Amino acid sequence: MSATTLIASEQHQDKPSTPLTKSLIVLLPFLFLLLAASMLPDWAVQVPKNWTVPFVDWANVLVEHLRDDTVFGLFSFRDLTRGAAELITWPLAIVEGLLVAGFPAIGLPAMPWLMIMGLAGLLGWHLRDWRLALLSAGCVAYMAIFGKWELSMITLSVVLVAAPIAGLIGFGIGILAVKRPWFESLVVPLLNVLQSLPHFSYLIPIAVFIGVGHKAGAIATVIFAIPPMARLTILGLKGVAEEVREAGKMAGCTRFQTLWMVEIPSARQSLLVGVNQVIMQCLAMVVIASFVGARGLGHDLLFRLQALKIGQALENGVAIVLMAITLDQLSRAAAYKQPSHVAPDASWLQRFPFLAAAALVVLGSLLLTAITPYAQNWPSQFTLSTAPFWDALVRWVTVTLYGPLQVLRNAMLLYVLIPIRDLFQGIPWTAIAALVAAAGWALGGLRLALTVLGFVLFIAFAGYWERSLITAYMVTVAVLICVIIGLPIGIWASRSERRTGIAKLLCDTFQTFPSFIYLIPVIMLFKVGDVAAISAIIIYALIPIVRYTIFGLRNVPAEIVEAGITSGCTRRQLLWNIRMPLAFPEIMLGINQTIMFALFMVIIAAFIGTKDIGQEIFRALTFNDAGKGLVLGLCVAFMGLTADQLITAWATSRKRRLGLA
Amino acid sequence: MSETKLACRNLWKLYGSDPSGFLRGQPGTPSIETIRVGGYIPAVRDVTLEVMTGEILVVMGLSGSGKSTLLRCLARLIEPTAGEVMFEGRDILAASEREMIDIRRHKMGMVFQHFALLPHRTVLDNVAFPLQVRGTDRQKREARAREVVELVGLKGREGYYPRELSGGQQQRVGIARSLAVGPDVWFLDEPFSALDPLIRREMQDEFLRLQQMLNKTIVFITHDFDEAIRVADRIAIMKDGVVEQLGTAEELVTHPATPYVAEFTRNVPHDRLLSVRAVMAPASSRTPETTAVRAHALLASVARQVLSSERPVDVVDDAGMLVGTLSRDSLIDALYSAEVPA
Known part of the structure; x- marks a missing residue:
């Protein structure tokens, strides 16, 4: 360990360039091109129109070919995709029938709401404790009492069907990647791109190949949730200790036995964290998939927002948020649950108390249903609505805050946003390409330089450079504000165990909300436009920077902090001389995540009228233009990946030099 | 006179792009400098040794000396670059995957430094695991597992999960698992180094007690010379992938072959x-x-x-x-x- 760091630092000293000259080399071409912008030929400032590579047309040719001409014997590719889509209707119908619709064909009603509540409560209790039981039972009760029953159960059934399918496919891909190196080298870059594609980009091909409707929404949800599971499967299986694998081998396991009986069970926790991710991604996507016609809470929310009925939209938002928190907590509890021994002479009841209780709940609720219909469906005359309350709140906000908010909004626009936008649009594209390539070279050598340069050139020649610049400017502003707000919050929260706990809980909770939800309060406060969009991005993208700052600061080795204290550091000196420098790589990774979050949100914010690349994607969705949607999606993904590649390279080398990695 | 149970001849393990090609291209035995200059990392260099039936051979060295790699080559968990590993008179490096699995299922057991227990299985299921993978039926394998669990002193804990046990108890499970199939050769890879000193001593005694009963052929890895002296019949001292000296503890102390061995044995009581x-x-x-x-x-x-x-x-x-x-x-x-x- 120490030997390798020693060698690494020696090698580092061998390089002729010191950090200062290095950053100069990175910045010089950029500065030169920027300052000489007025003297440069036009082609070097703006991407010439006739340089545009027709990626969109190529993609459309491919899509059309697949859609119309690809025929496998008796059926076409489109028949294949539609046929595969048909497969999801069956489980969907069954789960929806169980939860809400019933089975009229065989005269069976849906499960009574009391039964669902009881089972949800039991699940919470079984997975953790009575508090989780209360949360999950309460969540179900809320849906029933506040008139969200049907919508929420439809949303839930999509999640319950999509999550296992996505989970299994992702799991399979992950296993294959771990066992076959060639497959891994193929699939990991693909996963990187897929995970940086904005939600809408998934919707467009679905609309083209499958059509529009509830089923298409469910398929989009499945596809969207596959990459995180695949990634966490790879991570989990690779994380199994070599010794454990060897123990399996020495026990005489065949390859299959090693995988099935040793590796997968040992990676159980990472895999279940993957399942948690899948469930949360499904919920986020099923809300957004309402754009292609997925029914449920998201669809209703979208409808209300379009009608600017903020009160009712908020009511739906609260229901989605509640469902998100509950699903997150339940799946998290499942991941962290550890088996415990039971006494060898335990009875059946002691061994399976929850199974017995579940049987009891089922019987009891059926019995109650026989006595009163109220046990089957919550009586509609007792349904409560919180919409009046939210409406009143919205009215109050509009009346009292309108003036100051207008001032804030105009000031933001005039003094911050417009100048920065103009600045961005004044930068020659060659300067940006030079900057990115030089940074790539300095941080990771030729390979990284070529990769990120390739990303930038793709965006430039795809023909959406100016739109991309608007996206870049909004993300930059939002990320800067996020850092300005988030860093102090993180520092403050890292000061004590209690504050960390609170901040982490808040971060965890806010992160479970489907991103679309964040548009509701923003529309309420700022109506539409750039300020509204940037505000939504800031709220959403604040989470990772706070989280990583706390994590970085709290994970500075205690010994080094103690060394600082015994050297007589004040708290301020401790922070700036010891904690911050050591936590900085981690904080940079947080900023990286913030950029990714911001890119996701900026596209969704197209819904409230931005003029950037997201708006174009939105339009592509409306016109079912799959090729354009794909190319634009890749533009967004490449922006994110450029930042990601550069920052990750920097943070890893920095961590290694600090001896932290 | 006892016979040779396990042996290796001119065993090599190098890490790098094409280690066996590199080794074949060398005129004689390459020195450590030649290997490093060639861009290879030497882990085991030209090791030849024999383990007699019923003998405890301790391989001892500091971290990075190649002792764990040597052990893994003997168990064929790692494929050696060159050389032979003879087990009961046949070269197991020539065995097929199927044959190797068969040998491990019946004749080899291994104990790991960090226990390497399966977290989702109870003590009993962990111990029964090697029997399960070779297809022994449930009743038989559980009966046998109970026997071994009792042998290592964990009776009453059969239903516990690994995380509910202390480090010493977990290693007892690891030992029980490695003994479940009744192996002839028993590999122990620093079995007690992750334990507290007092527990370590207790486990060494336990190990010697078991060996007195079972009389296995043992390769025992350690970096602790005191431990080596306590348990070993013979000790091999390794440095930079080479066995510096092999002999009884007394021979090492009285006739150290190299300055390194002398340095090592100087402060031994x-x-x-x-x-x-x-x-x-x-x-x-x-x-x-x-x-x-x-x-x-x-x-x-x-x-x-x-x-x-x-x-x-x-x-x-x-x-x-x-x-x-x-x-x-x-x-x-x-x-x-x-x-x-x-």
Whole structure:
């Protein structure tokens, strides 16, 4: 360990360039091109129109070919995709029938709401404790009492069907990647791109190949949730200790036995964290998939927002948020649950108390249903609505805050946003390409330089450079504000165990909300436009920077902090001389995540009228233009990946030099 | 005389782009510098050793000396670059995957440094695991597992999960698992280094107790020389992938082959290691006195008698013949001077 760091630092000293000259080399071409912008030929400032590579047309040719001409014997590719889509209707119908619709064909009603509540409560209790039981039972009760029953159960059934399918496919891909190196080298870059594609980009091909409707929404949800599971499967299986694998081998396991009986069970926790991710991604996507016609809470929310009925939209938002928190907590509890021994002479009841209780709940609720219909469906005359309350709140906000908010909004626009936008649009594209390539070279050598340069050139020649610049400017502003707000919050929260706990809980909770939800309060406060969009991005993208700052600061080795204290550091000196420098790589990774979050949100914010690349994607969705949607999606993904590649390279080398990695 | 159970001949393990090609291209035995300059990392270099049936061979060295790699080559968990590994007279490097699985299912057991238990299985299921994978039916394998669990002193804990046990108890499970199939060869990879010193000692005693009952052929890896002395029949000291010396603890102390071995053995408490024979002075043949001590006794066991005697004490062999005398001075020299009589 120490030997390798020693060698690494020696090698580092061998390089002729010191950090200062290095950053100069990175910045010089950029500065030169920027300052000489007025003297440069036009082609070097703006991407010439006739340089545009027709990626969109190529993609459309491919899509059309697949859609119309690809025929496998008796059926076409489109028949294949539609046929595969048909497969999801069956489980969907069954789960929806169980939860809400019933089975009229065989005269069976849906499960009574009391039964669902009881089972949800039991699940919470079984997975953790009575508090989780209360949360999950309460969540179900809320849906029933506040008139969200049907919508929420439809949303839930999509999640319950999509999550296992996505989970299994992702799991399979992950296993294959771990066992076959060639497959891994193929699939990991693909996963990187897929995970940086904005939600809408998934919707467009679905609309083209499958059509529009509830089923298409469910398929989009499945596809969207596959990459995180695949990634966490790879991570989990690779994380199994070599010794454990060897123990399996020495026990005489065949390859299959090693995988099935040793590796997968040992990676159980990472895999279940993957399942948690899948469930949360499904919920986020099923809300957004309402754009292609997925029914449920998201669809209703979208409808209300379009009608600017903020009160009712908020009511739906609260229901989605509640469902998100509950699903997150339940799946998290499942991941962290550890088996415990039971006494060898335990009875059946002691061994399976929850199974017995579940049987009891089922019987009891059926019995109650026989006595009163109220046990089957919550009586509609007792349904409560919180919409009046939210409406009143919205009215109050509009009346009292309108003036100051207008001032804030105009000031933001005039003094911050417009100048920065103009600045961005004044930068020659060659300067940006030079900057990115030089940074790539300095941080990771030729390979990284070529990769990120390739990303930038793709965006430039795809023909959406100016739109991309608007996206870049909004993300930059939002990320800067996020850092300005988030860093102090993180520092403050890292000061004590209690504050960390609170901040982490808040971060965890806010992160479970489907991103679309964040548009509701923003529309309420700022109506539409750039300020509204940037505000939504800031709220959403604040989470990772706070989280990583706390994590970085709290994970500075205690010994080094103690060394600082015994050297007589004040708290301020401790922070700036010891904690911050050591936590900085981690904080940079947080900023990286913030950029990714911001890119996701900026596209969704197209819904409230931005003029950037997201708006174009939105339009592509409306016109079912799959090729354009794909190319634009890749533009967004490449922006994110450029930042990601550069920052990750920097943070890893920095961590290694600090001896932290 | 016992026979060779496990042996390796000219065993090599190099890491790098094409280690076997590199090794074939070398005229003789390449030196460590040649290997490093060639861009390869040497882990095991030209090791030849034999383990006799029922013997405990301890391979000892500091971290990075290649001892764990050597062990893994012997168990064929790692594919050696060159050389032979002979197990019961056949080269297991030539065995197919299927045959190797079969050998491991019946003849090999291994204990790991960090226990390597399966977290989702109870103690009983962990111990029964090697039997399960070879297809023993449930009743039989659980009966056998119960037997072994009791043998390692964990009776009553069969239903516990690994995380509910202490480190020492977890390693008992690891030992039980490695013994479940009744292996002939028992590999132990630093089995006690992750444990507290007191527990470590207790586990060493436990290990010796088990070995007395089971009489396995053992390859035991450790970085702790005291542990090596306590458990070993013979010790191999490794450095930079090479076995510097192989012999009994006494031989290593009295006749270190290299300065490295000498450095290693310098601070070992000699009284529990050296026998009377190693430090006695020769004596002319005469009838020994009745107070004579045995030549193979450890110095610690005769120290009191020798130190309280005015005159040198007679030393006799097992047949009762006089072979030498041991004086108070030479005893003190042997115990307290840095230099060990050759």
